Amino acid sequence: MLRRLGLICAVLSAPPALANTTLADTVTEFTLPNGLQAVVIEDHRSSAVTQMLWYRVGSADEDRGNSGIAHFLEHLMFKGTDTLAPGEFSATVEAVGGTDNAFTSYDYTAYFQRVSADNLPLMMQMESDRMRNLKLPEADVLTERDVILEERNQRTDSSPGALLSEQMRAAQFMNTPYGTPIIGWRHEIAQLSRQDALDHYSRYYAPNNAILVVAGDVTPDQVKALAEKYYGPLAPSDGLKPRIRPQEPAQLAERRITLADARVSEPYLTRTYLAPERNSGDQSKAAALSMLAALLGGSNTTSVLARKLQFDSQTATYASAYYDGGSIDDATFGFVIVPQPGVSLAEAEAAMDKVLADFLADGPDPAAFDRIKRQIRASTIYERDNTDGLARDYGEALAVGLTVADVQGWPDALAAVTIPDVMAAAREVLNRNNAVTGWLTKPEKAAP
């Protein structure tokens, strides 16, 4: 039902991102003289096309004290330009039978439309227009701020799990800006102004800070000609600086957080460890961590945690592990355990730690390791059915500093991982000094 879901939240139960595709023959790239980077993914099975425009700016690029401005601007980008009235952008997309939306994350902000291929010129014309010609009526800005406060209500403040996750990230990232929520802290959202949005816009929204991804029934030549026509004339911004952010100091002590909320029905525990991200040209460690997450908690039946805690013992109702290395700075490696009724969080945590200790001592079952490799190979076939998903993979990768070659090399990087690689990565990352452990509980019985 909801549209313009403005955030990408780390979903606790999300399976590890295992694979991208190798479509070297259908993916091409080019860069315009003004710095706009472009990727074209051909899929001629239907005449649909998706345009995505990614800006290399997200919540982690915000000035301190102004949290939420990247996401707020994302909403305001639909409020009109010199030539488009508020709401006219989406209305125009709909008038040609298309759909559009946008989202914001820590490292990027992206806008997309899905239309029939003959409408691509119109989409490029409008998207390039709002890259430089945004107009923001004051009244619309204030109403939209109310919408965002309702969005925060709905996504975060109504969800004890989301609140715990927010508190845990703030503890996990002691110095990098990933500890600030994408949507922003409530008290800071409430004071964001039109001028804040315009400052963010004029600084970051420019062709040399953008990545265009076009996927569907198009040829690279067509896309290049259209991009030159619509994006080519836009002047680059000279206010961009390298995205060098404060880095984490050595983390010397485990952090523990307990959030009690009357709305909790199923207490659970979750732990995140600081972990390295994917790096351009060297994805081997991230690939090993992806394999580690798949082995430990990628399946609710056969993963190590599922087997030990749901089958061999009746400790947990649900157990999973996840890792997503698609970020500019440090990522996290995480676990979630929902204990069975009658099993305390302390008992569940002890059981989880026993499983991890045993794994570090014994290593994985080679048959399970091979099985995951087979699934990765197959996923490169299945993923070709979803061109929009591919567009997203490429856009996200480029927005965090990876290259087309990195995306295409990811399945090979996964295929090259050995069991010793996995164990080395596990020993490096599973260090409690780097970890935040969170308990979500019901409140203790209050005195009457």
Added chain:
Amino acid sequence: MMFRALAFLLAFAVPAMTRPALAQMNIQEVTSPGGITAWLVQEPGIPFTALEIQFKGGTALDAPAKRGAVNLMTALIEEGAADLDAQGFANARDDLAATFGFTAGGDSVGVSARFLTENRDQAVALLRQAIITPRFDPDALERVRGQVLSGLRADAKDPDALAPLAFNALAFGDHPYGSSGDGTIASVTALTRDDILAAHKGALARDRIYVAAAGDISAADLGTLLDTLLGDLPATGAPLPRRAALNLTGGVTVQDFPTPQSTVFFGQQGITRDDPEFFAAYILNEVLGGGRFTARLMTEVREKRGLTYGIGSYLLPMDQAELMVGQFSASNDKVAEAIDVIRAEWAKMLADGLTAQELAATKTFLTGSYPLRFDGNGPIASILVGMQMEGLPIDYATTRNAQIEAVTLDDIKRVAARLLQPEGLRFVVVGQPVGVTTTP
């Protein structure tokens, strides 16, 4: 040949502004040697097949005391079959890199599968074991029962789950539609293995199968596959559910829940999918509460007043009843205003209908976006099985846009008078709304 394949070359009728997405999507009707029918789009570009199967009936087949049996049975199908236990089955499936999904809906049980061309026969043989000879081992039953109960306990503290549940209870009372298909804590706790076996026998039978496939498979191979996969199911299943009477009255029901933001579910009587005026009602709803930003509810409640992050309404024609419903969340102090705005928009639509411009713009959107849905083997198989469930003809995709185009302003006014009941809307509010109280 033993099977027959009826081919339809589809050329979408769309306005000049848009080209069809699949100008020549060839939907074939395939009938297996054993008499099972499926719709197929053969698309050999990627070496895998997407298969969608639906069994009519679903959780509405549950006997009152056995609520949740069909859901628990469906959740157990993949937890061990033939000589494989749950671990063995999952390993065998992963070895083949196939994916199987089983879902229990209010009106049907669904099976979704993707398998590679290189090991299709093995994947189908494995899927067959799950569908025909699931084990329902006692340990698997207890483990999955625990997961279902955990979900039910979570729902009891989740306003987004509570609001539609309370609405359905008001609307349908004792009919299965009036309660969660997942069952209740008490009913699920009491389910036995015999109940699960009975649910399997009653829900998965050949007299209620709908199948669609898309991808790298020929009509002949699909025909063989159908018999292998489904031929050994019982010929008949449990009697299909009875018609559900709608007991809804206009007003507000507040369910107290401590949270800063209320969830509101609202609705009234809807319209059947085969009603001659269905498309007029569909366009009317699209303008009133379609999920798009230009829809009236989105404009009035979100864009102009900032009362919510999102609001929409939709027609819900089920097999045994019809609703027109909507949902939104709003801070407790904004709920009253939002409800007033919705009632006013309902009344305005009833009084004035659409403008010619709204009708034209909505037709353009609906006809232009329709072909864009057919954008992969997975989505195509899913759409084709849905068409069959709704009783639509195999050439529906070529005639659907013309039916949209044919709707006039007068049609909208007529269906609005028949359908919309501003006074008959029931709002269920889960939260602590300010200035909103329960009415009879």
